[in-house]
Amino acid sequence: MSATMSNTGAAHAASHDHGHHDKTGTVIFGFWIFLMSDLIAFSLMIANYADAEWHGIANGPSPHELFSLGLPTIETMALLISTFTFGICTLGMKYGASMKRTVGWLVVTLALGAIFLGIELYEFHEFWTEGNTPQVSGFLTAYYSLVGLHGLHVTSGIIWGILLMVQMKTFGMNDLIKSRLVRLGLFWHMLDIVWIALFTKVYLMGVL
Amino acid sequence: MDYINSDVGMDSAEYKHDMARYVWGFALSVVLTLAGVVIVAGGVFSTGLAWSIVGILGIAQLVIQFWAFMHLDFSKEARPDLYLVLFTFLLIILMAAGTVWVLADLASRMGMGAGSM
Numbered sequence: 001m002s003a004t005m006s007n008t009g010a011a012h013a014a015s016h017d018h019g020h021h022d023k024t025g026t027v028i029f030g031f032w033i034f035l036m037s038d039l040i041a042f043s044l045m046i047a048n049y050a051d052a053e054w055h056g057i058a059n060g061p062s063p064h065e066l067f068s069l070g071l072p073t074i075e076t077m078a079l080l081i082s083t084f085t086f087g088i089c090t091l092g093m094k095y096g097a098s099m100k101r102t103v104g105w106l107v108v109t110l111a112l113g114a115i116f117l118g119i120e121l122y123e124f125h126e127f128w129t130e131g132n133t134p135q136v137s138g139f140l141t142a143y144y145s146l147v148g149l150h151g152l153h154v155t156s157g158i159i160w161g162i163l164l165m166v167q168m169k170t171f172g173m174n175d176l177i178k179s180r181l182v183r184l185g186l187f188w189h190m191l192d193i194v195w196i197a198l199f200t201k202v203y204l205m206g207v208l
Numbered sequence: 209m210d211y212i213n214s215d216v217g218m219d220s221a222e223y224k225h226d227m228a229r230y231v232w233g234f235a236l237s238v239v240l241t242l243a244g245v246v247i248v249a250g251g252v253f254s255t256g257l258a259w260s261i262v263g264i265l266g267i268a269q270l271v272i273q274f275w276a277f278m279h280l281d282f283s284k285e286a287r288p289d290l291y292l293v294l295f296t297f298l299l300i301i302l303m304a305a306g307t308v309w310v311l312a313d314l315a316s317r318m319g320m321g322a323g324s325m
Contacts, residue, residue, distance in 0.1 A: 028211055032289055036296040040303065047304035051311035055320050073245050080241065084234040087277055091226055094211070095218045178212035189277040193270055199241070200266035204248050208255050208262075 024179045031183045035190045038153075042194050045149060046201055049142040053206065056138025063139065063206030066132065072203040075119040076195065079154075082112035083192035090185040099173050102181070103165055109188065110161045113154050120151050143202065150198055153191050160184055233276020240269040 053063050089105035124144070134141045164184060167177055216222055244265045247258050274280040280289055 024210075024212055029288060029292075032292055036292055039296055040300055043300040043304045044307060047307035048311075050308050051315070054312065055315040069245055069249055073241075076241055077238075080234070080237055083273070083277055084230060087230040087233075088227075091223070091230065092218060095214050095216065095220065095223045097218060175212060182211050186278060189273065192277070193273050196241075196266055196269050196273065200244065200262055204244050204262045204266075205259055207248050208258055 024175065027179060028183060028186070031186060035186060039190065039194065042149070042197070045142075045146045046197060049146045050201065052138040052142035056142065058137035058139075060137035060140055061132060063143075063202070064208070066127065067203055067206045069203060069207055071119055071123055072199060075116050076199050078112045078116045078119070079192050079195050082109045082116070083189050085109045085112065086185050086188045090182055093173070093178060093181060099168060102173070103168060106161055106165060106181075110158050113158050113161075113188075117151055117154055117158075120147065124148075147198060147202065150191065150194060153187075153194075157184065157188055157191060160187075229276050233272055236272050236276075237269050240265050240272070 085105050086109045089102055089109060092105065093102045124147075127140075132140055134144045161184060164177070164180055167180070171177055214220075214222065244262045247253060247261055247265075251258075253261065274293065278289075280286055280293060282290070
């Protein structure tokens with residue numbers, strides 16, 4: 001970290017521009033540290049789930065009996081397309097796209113996130129009304145908390161995106177707003193990477 | 209690396225170069241996701257083999273998305289991020305594998321069916 005600080009100082013002496021950009025870089029690196037700690041939290045939830053679906057079926061259904069691949073695959077595709085559209089959004093922003101284009105792709109991304117959430121909640125509702133509530137077994141407790149935690153992240157990403165659009169309209173596309181959009185983008189990409197693990201472990205391996 | 213500004217516009221070669229990385233990442237992710245679904249739904253392979261293939265496809269997609277969307281590579285600019293991610297995965301392997309080990313051991317000591325496989 002001290003190396004980064006002294007680099008910032010040297011760059012600042014050389015050019016006014018660079019000092020500013022390095023601050024953005026430091027803030028983004030700090031956000032990476034948050035993302036990695038979040039990733040550890042998710043991985044331990046997955047480890048807990050892996051044991052619960054193995055030993056914690058009790059009198060409830062097994063993953064094989066509970067899950068099918070249809071809806072989760074559509075859900076996965078919606079989130080995958082959304083991580084790509086967020087990339088289009090932030091890349092265009094960096095290369096001087098209009099605010100209209102940037103906001104447009106952000107809206108598409110958040111809408112796909114909402115579709116993802118809708119499918120997830122529909123599945124929760126289906127399982128729940130069939131009597132497969134979290135109380136039934138350790139496996140179901142772990143399932144609702146793991147997938148629900150990811151869904152909660154997507155929900156907060158959507159709220160964050162809406163707030164950011166309000167800020168864009170209010171303050172314009174200044175460097176601070178751009179930096180915030182890049183950080184939301186990293187958060188969103190991270191959520192799709194976490195979903196790869198969930199889709200593989202919970203659904204693909206569950207159905208096997 | 210500058211994350212938020214560029215001296216050139218969207219008609220530049222740099223933009224096309226950066227965009228190609230996103231397109232590759234997306235295309236490969238779609239292929240790997242669908243391959244996993246087809247392998248599980250097709251039922252051609254034995255359960256153990258299908259489990260392993262799906263796991264490897266998932267890890268491959270994870271690496272691809274870190275590269276394509278989160279700009280992780282061996283460049284000097286991405287080096288601090290790369291070290292951070294590698295250290296994080298070291299922690300994850302230790303803690304996640306340790307968790308499964310302890311819980312499975314506990315289950316087998318308590319005589320819970322599947323654990324004593």
